[in-house]
Amino acid sequence: MPLKSPSRRHFDFPASYHAYGLRTPSSSAPPTAVPSRKASVATLIGETTPDHSKMERLKWRLASGFFAYFLCGWGDAVTGTVLPHFMAEFQVSYTLSSLLYAGSTTGYLFGTFLVELIINYLSQFNLTKTCWSWFPASILFSRKHTQKKLGFSPSQGRLLTLLFSSTVHAMFFVMMGSRSGYWVLFFGYVVAAFARSILTASLNAYFASGPQQSLGYAYGLWSLGGVASPLVCQGLISKGVPWNHFYLGSLVLSAMNTTFLVLTFMPTEAEFLCDRETAILASNPPSSGNTTPTRYAEHKNPTKVTTKDGTTLRLALTLSYLWAISVFSLLYCGCETATQAFMVSYLRGTRKANPKTAGYVTSGFWGGITVGRLIWGHYTPKLTYTQRKWVIEGCMFFTVAKPPSDLFAAVIGLIMQILIWTVNSNAQNAFATCVIGLVFGPIFPAILTLANDILPSEVRMVSMALISAAASFGAGAITFLWALFPSKVPLRKSAA
Numbered sequence: 001m002p003l004k005s006p007s008r009r010h011f012d013f014p015a016s017y018h019a020y021g022l023r024t025p026s027s028s029a030p031p032t033a034v035p036s037r038k039a040s041v042a043t044l045i046g047e048t049t050p051d052h053s054k055m056e057r058l059k060w061r062l063a064s065g066f067f068a069y070f071l072c073g074w075g076d077a078v079t080g081t082v083l084p085h086f087m088a089e090f091q092v093s094y095t096l097s098s099l100l101y102a103g104s105t106t107g108y109l110f111g112t113f114l115v116e117l118i119i120n121y122l123s124q125f126n127l128t129k130t131c132w133s134w135f136p137a138s139i140l141f142s143r144k145h146t147q148k149k150l151g152f153s154p155s156q157g158r159l160l161t162l163l164f165s166s167t168v169h170a171m172f173f174v175m176m177g178s179r180s181g182y183w184v185l186f187f188g189y190v191v192a193a194f195a196r197s198i199l200t201a202s203l204n205a206y207f208a209s210g211p212q213q214s215l216g217y218a219y220g221l222w223s224l225g226g227v228a229s230p231l232v233c234q235g236l237i238s239k240g241v242p243w244n245h246f247y248l249g250s251l252v253l254s255a256m257n258t259t260f261l262v263l264t265f266m267p268t269e270a271e272f273l274c275d276r277e278t279a280i281l282a283s284n285p286p287s288s289g290n291t292t293p294t295r296y297a298e299h300k301n302p303t304k305v306t307t308k309d310g311t312t313l314r315l316a317l318t319l320s321y322l323w324a325i326s327v328f329s330l331l332y333c334g335c336e337t338a339t340q341a342f343m344v345s346y347l348r349g350t351r352k353a354n355p356k357t358a359g360y361v362t363s364g365f366w367g368g369i370t371v372g373r374l375i376w377g378h379y380t381p382k383l384t385y386t387q388r389k390w391v392i393e394g395c396m397f398f399t400v401a402k403p404p405s406d407l408f409a410a411v412i413g414l415i416m417q418i419l420i421w422t423v424n425s426n427a428q429n430a431f432a433t434c435v436i437g438l439v440f441g442p443i444f445p446a447i448l449t450l451a452n453d454i455l456p457s458e459v460r461m462v463s464m465a466l467i468s469a470a471a472s473f474g475a476g477a478i479t480f481l482w483a484l485f486p487s488k489v490p491l492r493k494s495a496a
Contacts, residue, residue: 073225111197123157151279216377226366334478372441
């Protein structure tokens with residue numbers, strides 16, 4: 001299905017509204033977003049350039065962004081397949097192995113709190129230059145008489161951010177492939193999560209400014225990577241290839257990813273011209289006696305905080321809806337990760353599954369998620385705000401008495417979990433895992449789409465990062481708590 005041209009949605013609160021409160025969603029429209037307040041250059045990525053600039057290289061940029069998400073899923077989802085080999089080779093317990101997810105949480109938190117600082121720094125350029133630079137101009141190393149000539153280019157910042165994060169992500173494959181011990185693997189997970197938090201924060205903002213179905217397709221490709229990597233890894237292991245060779249081979253994909261991102265997101269002449277004009281206008285504000293031009297009012301210094309609340313991050317943390325969405329993401333991703341993380345270990349330890357084939361179950365789970373997310377991406381533009389909320393409610397256990405079809409979908413995931421626990425059949429357990437993935441699939445991209453609808457544009461990038469960080473924290477915390485149970489009761493006795 002061809003992607004539709006990007007469209008923007010702007011919402012304004014009534015003048016009587018104050019204190020950043022958010023009203024309850026109406027029956028068919030998203031809640032009104034907080035009034036626009038420029039906070040930092042991070043808010044301008046995908047925001048300041050006119051529509052014709054956004055359309056430049058749109059298809060190629062979407063394709064390279066989708067491939068980047070595919071690679072994220074490729075490295076993320078293989079854990080369930082290789083975890084038994086980690087545990088056997090490094091002699092670690094379930095509790096210690098679950099710390100790998102805690103490492104991911106740590107990396108995401110670091111990335112979340114540093115993403116705005118990194119983008120602001122990488123966006124700096126010299127106003128006297130007529131083209132963007134591979135090396136950001138630095139206030140710290142600039143002479144005093146040239147500091148006032150520094151501007152900020154969102155398109156340059158986006159490119160350098162993607163280059164930085166994709167390069168750091170490649171280090172994850174190097175560390176895992178080195179096979180240097182458990183703690184090297186642990187820090188590899190920290191590095192990978194840090195890189196993903198930076199990369200997805202930038203790409204999520206770009207996808208959100210484009211076609212509505214972009215986020216659904218992006219996370220569908222993430223899941224597709226999660227389908228492919230366990231299949232490839234399990235196939236290699238079954239043929240006697242050491243598990244670390246999978247990670248070394250993945251460096252080829254990583255190099256391709258960095259190349260695609262650089263070639264497609266390299267600022268065009270029109271993009272940089274727009275950035276430069278905006279930066280020059282911001283560096284030379286009109287005198288107080290003159291009427292403020294409209295363009296200056298809209299783009300008043302794209303680099304510095306102009307709100308009383310401080311940074312964009314601080315502003316985002318005052319939004320109650322962001323907290324609600326983040327808590328929901330925490331619980332959802334905790335359930336999702338706990339389901340797939342130890343499924344292979346469960347089948348091998350409790351169900352006596354064949355070690356050469358048990359790893360394929362993880363691919364089944366991610367296959368279900370992929371189908372669910374691709375379907376979500378296809379139908380997103382056709383659904384109203386309320387219908388999208390119903391999808392989330394229907395895919396989880398929790399429902400609010402909507403139509404009977406939603407009530408039916410609401411219990412599918414729970415029933416499948418119970419069947420895995422009680423039915424002693426490898427085939428049934430694998431099928432149930434696929435179904436769980438199918439109903440879980442649309443939830444996370446749906447959460448991000450709803451957040452894009454109801455949160456103000458200037459905190460969009462930071463908000464996406466915070467939601468992802470909360471999801472990662474849930475994945476680490478709930479998985480760790482789950483791992484404590486078999487540490488007290490052996491896994492073979494923890495199920496019927």
